[in-house]
Amino acid sequence: MAASRRAPARRKRPDAYHHGDLRRALVGEAVRTVEAQGIEALTLRAVALRLGVSRTALYRHFADKGALLGAVAAEGFRTLRAALVGAWEAEGRGRKGFVAMGEAYVRFALDHPSHYRVMFGGFALPPDPALADPAGSAFQALVDALVEQQERGEVRDDPPLMLALHVWSLVHGVAMLALDGQLGAGGPPPSAVTQFALERLLSGIEVGVKR
Amino acid sequence: MAASRRAPARRKRPDAYHHGDLRRALVGEAVRTVEAQGIEALTLRAVALRLGVSRTALYRHFADKGALLGAVAAEGFRTLRAALVGAWEAEGRGRKGFVAMGEAYVRFALDHPSHYRVMFGGFALPPDPALADPAGSAFQALVDALVEQQERGEVRDDPPLMLALHVWSLVHGVAMLALDGQLGAGGPPPSAVTQFALERLLSGIEVGVKR
DNA sequence: ACCTGAACACCGTTCAAGT
DNA sequence: ACCTGAACACCGTTCAAGT
Numbered sequence: 001m002a003a004s005r006r007a008p009a010r011r012k013r014p015d016a017y018h019h020g021d022l023r024r025a026l027v028g029e030a031v032r033t034v035e036a037q038g039i040e041a042l043t044l045r046a047v048a049l050r051l052g053v054s055r056t057a058l059y060r061h062f063a064d065k066g067a068l069l070g071a072v073a074a075e076g077f078r079t080l081r082a083a084l085v086g087a088w089e090a091e092g093r094g095r096k097g098f099v100a101m102g103e104a105y106v107r108f109a110l111d112h113p114s115h116y117r118v119m120f121g122g123f124a125l126p127p128d129p130a131l132a133d134p135a136g137s138a139f140q141a142l143v144d145a146l147v148e149q150q151e152r153g154e155v156r157d158d159p160p161l162m163l164a165l166h167v168w169s170l171v172h173g174v175a176m177l178a179l180d181g182q183l184g185a186g187g188p189p190p191s192a193v194t195q196f197a198l199e200r201l202l203s204g205i206e207v208g209v210k211r
Numbered sequence: 212m213a214a215s216r217r218a219p220a221r222r223k224r225p226d227a228y229h230h231g232d233l234r235r236a237l238v239g240e241a242v243r244t245v246e247a248q249g250i251e252a253l254t255l256r257a258v259a260l261r262l263g264v265s266r267t268a269l270y271r272h273f274a275d276k277g278a279l280l281g282a283v284a285a286e287g288f289r290t291l292r293a294a295l296v297g298a299w300e301a302e303g304r305g306r307k308g309f310v311a312m313g314e315a316y317v318r319f320a321l322d323h324p325s326h327y328r329v330m331f332g333g334f335a336l337p338p339d340p341a342l343a344d345p346a347g348s349a350f351q352a353l354v355d356a357l358v359e360q361q362e363r364g365e366v367r368d369d370p371p372l373m374l375a376l377h378v379w380s381l382v383h384g385v386a387m388l389a390l391d392g393q394l395g396a397g398g399p400p401p402s403a404v405t406q407f408a409l410e411r412l413l414s415g416i417e418v419g420v421k422r
Numbered sequence: 423a424c425c426t427g428a429a430c431a432c433c434g435t436t437c438a439a440g441t
Numbered sequence: 442a443c444c445t446g447a448a449c450a451c452c453g454t455t456c457a458a459g460t
Contacts, residue, residue: 022425043452045452054426054427056426056427057426059455060423065453117333120387121328122328161399162404165388165404165407170384172384173380173381173383173384173387174376176331176384176387177383188372193377196369196373197377197380203415204414233443255433256432266435267437271442425460427456427458428457431453433450435450435451439447440445440446441444
């Protein structure tokens, strides 16, 4: 039955029924399509065809296209969170780690532009409130890093939620403008803008002179 | 001929040909539709129908739907620029005026969410390089305000382009997150986030202690 | 339960033809 | 030049039917 020792899971099994985890397979194929060909190339028909499944099989697992896009977005937020936490911990959980976190954020957006648009472009349906919220979880990683720095007296004692929204806004803004090519026209490269922005950001939220 | 003294330009003239400025009319109707019903409600067929014109008349003026969306976006950038310059001048071209400018930016996005998405969502085609670039023109208003403050010694002597991208990223990020409802869930209102962000931003770019 | 095949309503775009 | 009407290829979604 479980012939788990063959080639690394090709496409399109000849089985009549796609037994097992069709839901997962649908999300995976949708993510691949979005990453490789962009949002507008993502049609439900193409996804089904590529999985060797009927066009309507999808509706057993998702209410509509928006729900599928919601799952694609959720997948993106999980990857993003891992990248953020990874950078923060690899660079020492201090100022340097925080800058690395910001850079990792922008890099994620530039490395996965279409996926990032699905996450923030208003296509995806809001997640089921009953389920874990991957977007909130990614955001929480940022809040945690700020609180940790506050406890060490490295960051201003403002409400962490406010600080986190401030930081998120900045990196999200840089990422979006870079994706839109609004930075590109002869101007400085995204990495330079990111570094400058994070530098100025920190000088605005670090503990320092009162004003 | 020019019966310019009738009712304020109803819809759907009974004329066989839509003489005059069909291009303008198309953009206007598209903007109205986007503002009132959202992006996904904007179909070329509906726009044509509402103007009492054939479905294909549009192709005499625009290459495709993306080009029409480009014109819609351009219209948005012109309005945005006017709002920014208005706030800057009305509040005294100083720190207060600059904060007002930032608030005006976020307010524009919140007042015209769908239009704003057209401007930044990657739907619109890039503008004809030969034509004036309304997005660049709106951005220039920001650069000008920063240079003016630098000349008065109120803002750090960093490259104005860099500073402007930094500021734009921040307000754009706040606007996008608010539009996505990512700020909404029990958190502080967008106006509070905007004010906090601008406060911290200024403390990061104003002339002050070296660090 | 899960999947299928045919059908429906809708879309952007093309093109030969009209004035 | 500018506009029209019919047609094409494509899409998301529904639904009765199969196993």
